[in-house]
Amino acid sequence: MSVASIAAEREEFVAGAIFANPSVVASRSDVGESMIVYESQTPAGNLYFIETGQVRVYQTGNDGSTRLANIFGAGDWFGIAALAGIATYGSRAIAVSRSVLWAVPADQLLQVLGRDPKLARVLVGQLASRLEEANDMAARMMFDDCNQRLVQTLLRFSRTAAATSLEDGGVVLRITHQQLAQAVGAARETVSLGLTQLRQRNLLRTGRNRLSFHPSALEQFCCQQATANQPVKVN
Amino acid sequence: MSVASIAAEREEFVAGAIFANPSVVASRSDVGESMIVYESQTPAGNLYFIETGQVRVYQTGNDGSTRLANIFGAGDWFGIAALAGIATYGSRAIAVSRSVLWAVPADQLLQVLGRDPKLARVLVGQLASRLEEANDMAARMMFDDCNQRLVQTLLRFSRTAAATSLEDGGVVLRITHQQLAQAVGAARETVSLGLTQLRQRNLLRTGRNRLSFHPSALEQFCCQQATANQPVKVN
Numbered sequence: 001m002s003v004a005s006i007a008a009e010r011e012e013f014v015a016g017a018i019f020a021n022p023s024v025v026a027s028r029s030d031v032g033e034s035m036i037v038y039e040s041q042t043p044a045g046n047l048y049f050i051e052t053g054q055v056r057v058y059q060t061g062n063d064g065s066t067r068l069a070n071i072f073g074a075g076d077w078f079g080i081a082a083l084a085g086i087a088t089y090g091s092r093a094i095a096v097s098r099s100v101l102w103a104v105p106a107d108q109l110l111q112v113l114g115r116d117p118k119l120a121r122v123l124v125g126q127l128a129s130r131l132e133e134a135n136d137m138a139a140r141m142m143f144d145d146c147n148q149r150l151v152q153t154l155l156r157f158s159r160t161a162a163a164t165s166l167e168d169g170g171v172v173l174r175i176t177h178q179q180l181a182q183a184v185g186a187a188r189e190t191v192s193l194g195l196t197q198l199r200q201r202n203l204l205r206t207g208r209n210r211l212s213f214h215p216s217a218l219e220q221f222c223c224q225q226a227t228a229n230q231p232v233k234v235n
Numbered sequence: 236m237s238v239a240s241i242a243a244e245r246e247e248f249v250a251g252a253i254f255a256n257p258s259v260v261a262s263r264s265d266v267g268e269s270m271i272v273y274e275s276q277t278p279a280g281n282l283y284f285i286e287t288g289q290v291r292v293y294q295t296g297n298d299g300s301t302r303l304a305n306i307f308g309a310g311d312w313f314g315i316a317a318l319a320g321i322a323t324y325g326s327r328a329i330a331v332s333r334s335v336l337w338a339v340p341a342d343q344l345l346q347v348l349g350r351d352p353k354l355a356r357v358l359v360g361q362l363a364s365r366l367e368e369a370n371d372m373a374a375r376m377m378f379d380d381c382n383q384r385l386v387q388t389l390l391r392f393s394r395t396a397a398a399t400s401l402e403d404g405g406v407v408l409r410i411t412h413q414q415l416a417q418a419v420g421a422a423r424e425t426v427s428l429g430l431t432q433l434r435q436r437n438l439l440r441t442g443r444n445r446l447s448f449h450p451s452a453l454e455q456f457c458c459q460q461a462t463a464n465q466p467v468k469v470n
Contacts, residue, residue: 125345
C-alpha cells in the first residue's frame with residue numbers, strides 16, 4: 001500500500017472505526033453553545049470525537065493571554081493529551097455552537113489499535129500530519145511577520161468548521177477580530193489593520209463577526225509576497 | 236492497560252520492534268559528521284531511526300532564516316513527514332556527529348503497525364506526545380518573551396542527545412549561541428545577553444560551544460518568574 005493511498009484512506013476515518021468495537025465504551029453527549037468541554041487542569045482521560053457542531057481549543061499563557069490553537073468540526077477529534085499520557089489537557093476546549101460529542105477513553109482506544117490495522121494506520125497518519133502542521137506553525141511564529149501569519153491563519157481556518165463554502169469557490173469565515181488576533185499572535189488592532197489592507201486589495205470582505213474571501217486568491221497573493229521576500233542566497 | 240503503563244512502555248520502543256519484522260526492509264548507513272540526511276525538497280519516503288550519534292533538524296523561512304526545530308539522539312526517530320503522506324520533508328536533517336542511521340520505508344512501517352499492537356500503541360503515544368510539545372512550543376512563541384523562551388529551550392535541549400549528564404545532577408549542553416538563537420527565535424546578540432544574565436545569577440556557566448547548568452535550578456527559576464507574572468484574574 002502506498003503512502004498516497006493511506007492518505008486518501010484517512011478521509012474515511014469515521015466514528016464507526018472506533019464505535020463498532022465492543023470493548024470501547026464511548027459516551028455521547030449534547031453540549032450547549034459556549035459550554036466548556038474541558039479546562040486546562042482537567043485530567044486527560046478521554047479523546048473527543050465531534051459528531052456535529054464546532055469546538056475551539058485555546059491555550060493560556062502565564063500572563064493570562066490566550067491563543068486560539070485549533071478549530072474543530074464534524075468528523076474531527078481532539079484531546080490529544082489523553083493519547084500522550086499527559087496528566088491534564090493543558091488547554092481549554094469550548095463548544096462554539098451546540099455540538100454532539102463522543103468521549104472515548106484513551107486507554108480503551110489504545111487497546112483497540114492493535115486489533116484494527118486500518119484504524120492504527122489512519123490514526124498514525126493523522127497524528128503525523130498534525131505534528132507537521134504544528135511544527136510549521138511554530139516555525140511561522142519565528143519567520144513570518146504579522147501580516148504573513150494573518151494570511152496563513154485565514155487560509156488554515158478556511159479549511160475548518162468555522163468556514164462555510166460558497167458556490168463561487170469563496171468561503172465565509174465566522175470569527176471575530178479578537179479571536180483571529182488570538183490565533184495570529186498579535187494585538188487586535190494590528191490584525192484589524194491587516195484585514196483593512198487585504199480589503200483594500202479586494203482580497204477580503206468584512207462583515208459582522210465574519211470575513212469572506214477566496215482562498216485561491218489569498219494563496220496566490222501569499223506566494224507572490226513569499227517570492228518577493230526570497231533572498232538570492234539561502235543559507 | 237492504563238495510559239500510565241503505556242507511557243512507561245514507550246521507553247522500550249527500540250529498533251527491534253520494527254526490524255524484527257521480515258516485511259520491513261530497513262537499510263543501515265554510517266553518516267559522517269556534518270553530512271545532510273535529507274533536504275527540505277527531498278521526497279519523504281523514509282522514517283529514520285538513530286542507532287548512535289546525533290541529528291539536528293532545521294526549518295528554513297522564505298527570507299532564508301533558520302530555525303533549529305529538534306535535536307535527536309540514539310533511540311530517537313525522525314522524518315515524520317513520511318508518515319504524514321507529505322511529498323517532501325520540508326526541513327533539513329544534519330548529522331552533528333558521526334551517526335548510524337536506519338532508513339525505514341514509511342509505507343512498510345504503516346503496514347506492519349496493524350500486525351504489531353504494541354508498536355501501534357507506542358507509535359501513537361510518541362506522536363501524540365510530540366504533537367503536544369509542538370503545540371506548546373507554538374504557544375510559547377506567542378506568550379513568552381525571549382528570556383523565558385531561552386530558559387525553556389535550555390531545559391528542552393537538556394533532555395536531548397546534545398546534553399551530557401554530570402554526576403551532580405547538572406548537564407553540559409553542546410551548542411553555540413548562534414544555534415541556540417535559531418531555536419529560541421531571536422538574534423544571537425539577544426540570546427548572548429540572556430545567557431550573561433543567567434550566568435550573573437549563577438544559574439549557568441558558559442564555555443567554548445558549551446553551556447553547563449542544573450536543570451532543576453533553572454526550572455525553579457522559571458517557575459518563580461512565571462508566578463511573578465501571573466495576573467490575579469485569568470481570562
